[in-house]
Amino acid sequence: MQIDQGLLQIALIFIPGLLWASIEKKYASKGMLSITWFVMRTFLFGVLSYAILIAIFLMFGIQSDLVTSSATQSDVIPNVHLQDAILATVVSFPSSILWLYIQNYKILTKLLQAIGATKTFGEEDLWDYIFNSANKGVVEYVHVRDFDKELVYSGWVMLFSETDKLRELHLKNVEVSDFSGNTLYEMPWVYLAREPYDVTIEFPRRNG
Numbered sequence: 001m002q003i004d005q006g007l008l009q010i011a012l013i014f015i016p017g018l019l020w021a022s023i024e025k026k027y028a029s030k031g032m033l034s035i036t037w038f039v040m041r042t043f044l045f046g047v048l049s050y051a052i053l054i055a056i057f058l059m060f061g062i063q064s065d066l067v068t069s070s071a072t073q074s075d076v077i078p079n080v081h082l083q084d085a086i087l088a089t090v091v092s093f094p095s096s097i098l099w100l101y102i103q104n105y106k107i108l109t110k111l112l113q114a115i116g117a118t119k120t121f122g123e124e125d126l127w128d129y130i131f132n133s134a135n136k137g138v139v140e141y142v143h144v145r146d147f148d149k150e151l152v153y154s155g156w157v158m159l160f161s162e163t164d165k166l167r168e169l170h171l172k173n174v175e176v177s178d179f180s181g182n183t184l185y186e187m188p189w190v191y192l193a194r195e196p197y198d199v200t201i202e203f204p205r206r207n208g
Helices: 005-027 035-059 065-072 082-104 107-114 126-131
Strands: 141-146 151-160 167-178 183-194 200-202
Touching: 005 035, 005 082, 035 065, 035 082, 082 107, 126 151, 141 167, 151 183
Parallel strands: none
Antiparallel strands: 141 151, 141 200, 151 167, 167 183
């Protein structure tokens, strides 16, 4: 059975993109993604992986059919070999890690804010934006105020949920006090879970 070369080339482009898109979906995406959206991201990340690979080849003067075909052919899809797909997949892994940093630490958003292009935080959920902030000295120590029980949980944020279904915090070295400031007890670890509309968090530490 003869394999269609065009379909084979497209399949080879999808291989590195699949790894990149899977990492993004697991560690950066919020909520469920449609199959169509995931396929589009897979193809886009695959193309980016090959573009980065070509740039590396050009930077170090490495001869490759991938570089030659990209520079000389007018076809939309370059001539991709299996070894190119393997190398592009290797490239896609560190690229996906860098992409996670860009997304989770809102580097693009901060750049746009710095040049005055936007004042929004560019995130679906302010909860994620705050706790992913690079200003760790301010956001890592919190007071979680429980108005129903009139308790305050003071501690260091070690883990936080990244879903809008439930606000979860894992605190370390926790001091529990009442609203008058009297310490009731201390615990090395505390897990807190609240509805999204029923959580009040204070950040007592000042910047600098």
